[in-house]
Each structure stands twice: as structure tokens, then as C-alpha cells.
Amino acid sequence: MTLFETIVYHNNETLFIPYKDGQRLTAAMSHWRDLPAATQPETLAEWAFHIYNADLEQLERERSGPDGELAFLNAYVYRLLGLRSLSVGDVLAVTADTGRTRWLACETLGWRRMTPPPNTSGRPLPAQQVCARLRVGGTGR
Template sequence: MHHINRDVSPNAGNVLEPRHIEIYHNLDSRFAPYEPRHTVTEVISTWRWLPAAVTPEQIAEWAFYVFNGELTQLGVTRALHGGEEDFLIAAIYRLLRRRSMSTGDVIAVTTRSSTTWLACEPGGWRRIATPTRRTGEPLSPDTIHQLLWGHSDA
């Protein structure tokens, strides 16, 4: 499922909740399943307001599609609800020169009450314990300044 149902009409019965989505690349293994001894590094993060019924696995499928999809394809759906956000976060991901997501990479989906960790597998997503070997930082203005100009604004 690449499209997240974002129907927010009053009749949809959907309550929107903030979700923090963090993408981690596996530094120890590419194309092999994640293992707890692997180090993962955060490469991008985003906040989305989504219906409460959307599962972490659905969000992971969306992330895989957006961060691996062609910008031209994402550009076609920019006028749809959420399409512009998808296009812009995918464009930032590519401008940061991030590689495509693959088996072994990890996603964290945080709601107001909990975080679900998922590892990308050859056939979908597997829930995992919080990785203990993490590096990287969430996307921030300082990260962007560092990448664009080689210095921090702080």
C-alpha cells in the first residue's frame, strides 16, 4: 500500500494524530535483514498528521514508496491530498543524496504514546526492539545549514 488514506472529511470518522517518522539506514548490512548488533544511522525525519487508524506498517510502506520512488511519478500526484508533502520530502531526501531504502534499513514511527520500530525485510516489515546502536540526528535547520554551507548556524 503506497497511498495512506488521509480522508479527513467529517463523515470519515478519522481522528488525526501527529506521527514522527524517522528513517535509518543500516551501516553494517545492505540487502540483508536487520540484526540487533547492526548500527543504524538516522538519515531523515518528518512529521505527519495522519488518521489514528493508520498503522506503523502502512506508514513504513508509504516511506519505502516515497523514498525509493521516482520524483517524476511523485510529481504527477502533487495535487492530491498529501501529494505535495510527499513530493517535497522525497526531493529533500534526494538533495541530501540519500541512497534508496533497502532490506535491513529501519523506520521508527512515534505517536503521542509510543514508538514502533520496523525493519525492512525482503517481503515487508518486521517489528523489532529499539536498536541500541544508533547514530545520526533528526532533520533540523542546523543539519541543512551544515550540508549546504559546511557550517552550523548556531
């Protein structure tokens, strides 16, 4: 098994238009999953896309299934923080515990592998930021 970290970067310059090199990206959310070493980054990206766009009631009904609780709680926190949906133009960084990172851009259909983007900022889910957002009702980015 391999521990994977997935960081979601929201595109600050466009929505629903594929990422172009140099666009500003801000770290929005991260999560860790322990999966077989052969797991492809696109599999993790599809899971993230699903949970950050799925209806919470649907995810709640699936809580008892494989990874159901993880999916529900992850999506719940995402929404509590007021974050927008994961969309075309956003970017994910998937890092294995081996240290290798794959960057993926959300496309109209699927994911495109890419080189590390030059213009990223922020840290996903620092405790101080989460507490501040929850105090004001999850104002979003």
C-alpha cells in the same frame, strides 16, 4: 487525528540484507504526518519506502493528489541531501503523539516489528547539518 513522527535509520553495516540486532544505524530523515489514530506503523513505513524510492517525476505528477505535495517535497529534500534509497536492512521508528514508538525493520517482503535497536546514532535533519550539506551539494552519508 494523531500526529506521527517517522524516523528513517540507515543500516551502516549492510545493504539489501535484513537487519540483525546490534548493527549500527544512523538517523537519516524524519517527517511528521497527521493521520487517524488507528493508522498502523506499517502503513507509514510503506509510504516512506515508496517516496524514498519513487522517481521524482512520478511524485511530481501526483502532487495534486492526497498527500502528494508532502510526498514530493519530502522525497525532494531526501534526494537533495544525497541520501541513498530506503532499503532492506534499514529501520524505521514510528512514534505517535501518545509517546508510543514502534520499531520496524525493512525486510525483503514488508516490515518486521522489532524491539528498540541497541546501536543508533545521529539526529535526523538538524538544521546545521542540512545547511552544511546544501553548501557542498548534498554529499550524502
